[in-house]
Amino acid sequence: MAVVVTNTGGPAFEAKMTVYVFICVLIAAVGGLIFGYDIGISGGVTAMDDFLKDFFPAVWEKKKHAHENNYCKYDNQFLQLFTSSLYLAALVASFGASASCSKLGRKPTMQLASIFFLIGVGLSAGAVNLVMLIFGRIFLGFGVGFGNQAVPLFLSEIAPAQLRGGLNIVFQLMVTIGILIANLVNYFTASVHPNGWRIALGGAGVPAVILLFGSLLICETPTSLIERNKNEQGKEALRKIRGVEDINDEYESIVHACDIASQVKDPFRKLLKPASRPPFIIGMLLQLFQQFTGINAIMFYAPVLFQTVGFGTDAALLSAVVTGTINVLSTFVGIYLVDKTGRRFLLLQSSVHMLICQLIIGIILAKDLGTTGTLGRPQALVVVIFVCVYVMGFAWSWGPLGWLIPSETFPLETRSAGFAVAVSCNMFFTFVIAQAFLSMLCGMRSGIFFFFSAWIVVMGLFAMFFIPETKGVAIDDMRESVWKPHWFWKRYMLPEDDHHDVEKRSA
Ligand code: BGC
Helix, strand or coil, X not given: CCCCCCCCCCCCCCCCCCHHHXXXXXXXXXXXHXXXXXXXXXXXXXXXXXXXXXXXXXXXXXXXXXXXXXXXXXXXXHHHXXXXXXXXXXXXXXXXXXXXXXXXXXXXXXXXXXXXXXXXXXXXXXXXXHHHHHHHHHHHHHHHHXXXXXXXXXXXXXXXXXXXXXXXXXXXXXXXXXXXXXXXXXXXXXXXXXXXXXXXHHCCHHHHHHHHHHHHHCCCCHHHXXXXXXXXXXXXXXXXXXXXXXXXXXXXHHHHXXXXXXXXXXXXXXXXXXXHHHHHHHHHHHHHHHHHCCHHHHHHHHHHHHHHXXXXXXXXXXXXXXXXXXXXXXXHHHHHHCCCCXXXXXXXXXXXXXXXXXXXXXXXXXXXXXXXXXXXXXXHHHHHHHHHHHHHHHHCCXXXXXXXXXXXXXXXXXXXXXXXXHHHHHHXXXXXXXXXXXXXXXXXXXXHHHHHHHHHHHHHHHHHHHCCCCXXXXXXXXXXXXXXXXXXXXXXCCHHHHHHHXXXXXX
16 A cells, blocks of 8 residues: 655654755646646636637527626536536546555656646647547546646655655645646637637646656655565665665665555555544545635636626636736745644634635625626726635645645555545545536525635634644654544544554554
């Protein structure tokens, strides 16, 4: 079973931040960039008339009569399927990716991801009918499923222990950069007729090629080699990435970790045991909550949303560039604060912060945007400003922490399986939002913002009572330092599991 060693405070082994590790991190993180690009590109493409005319003529007709109904002009199940099919495919693929990561290794899994991406790009950018387009999205989804499983594992395993937390958020940073690049590409290709959308969809081919060829340069992680019994190669790889001669202690600790993990024959079954419940439940709910903040209503459909409140196509695309920039910059705040203020502070602060923004946006739309007509300039500007402030809050909290917390709270023997379940839950809820948002906007109108506000209240309360602080806790000490003292989760910490642990440790 795959092992991630995301030590936040365990034994520090001697290591340098070598140029080689830096290059490996950059290349692998391109996987996050492609994920972000795919998130950001669909909103722009679905707002382009050439694209709608070719594939969704009914939506195009409706859009021409936009004055008839602001909230419903884009409501079309097939248009939503264009966006959402990718996430459904990624959900299914993440289980295959978990097996591929364990059996073949992280590097081949990333290479497979880039091949899926390239097929997906070819089919979608060259599409002549809806079937080809949807198949293209499905292949891109396979790429996302394989990439999102392999890249965070790879980053955690290759990083020196003391840099693991920050390097984990590099993945999220690359996601946000991918979204921003997509927003810029959307902006510039919107005026290219009639094939601007093909250029936009084809753009993902560039990072996919970088990932494919780049991954030939990087090494397999020592953990992955050792767990597949290639101990000598593992030791060699460790020496190369750490840049120091004496890697024996770390080597022994990886061998030990792999031994323990190999005793668990079915990690997925182990996930269902009471002792796994706290990280398992938190890991899954974090994905539900991350998506029900409403973030992807903005990331996928920002241009559409801004058009809904009365911007022209260009201004709407430009506003998406602005929100994308804020998303990238605010992620740095998260990287800086996560190990200082801790996870709980960021989750709680941002819940209040995002709630206020959603309520203000909802109230303005309810008061000033009728079913037909547009918002006045000042109100539209206030909406854009509050969308930006809202994105800020998400970018330093529920965004990165949705990926970080599941990667640091599972014990070693269920870490990879637990992470795979978290990735697929994330894809599932992303799919739900992508598929339902435009219909919800049509049915609930401005009420959609109150709907997300209610979810934010729920997740804020959940964070307050059920998410313990994990800042600075050694990853293998969660049971003792975090779950056992917790007022609620302690009930799942049964004494026989202690006994089992002691046996394993002394074995
Ligand atoms: C989420 C994505 C979201 C992105 C926005 C990620 O953490 O998983 O669904 O689009 O953040 O930056």
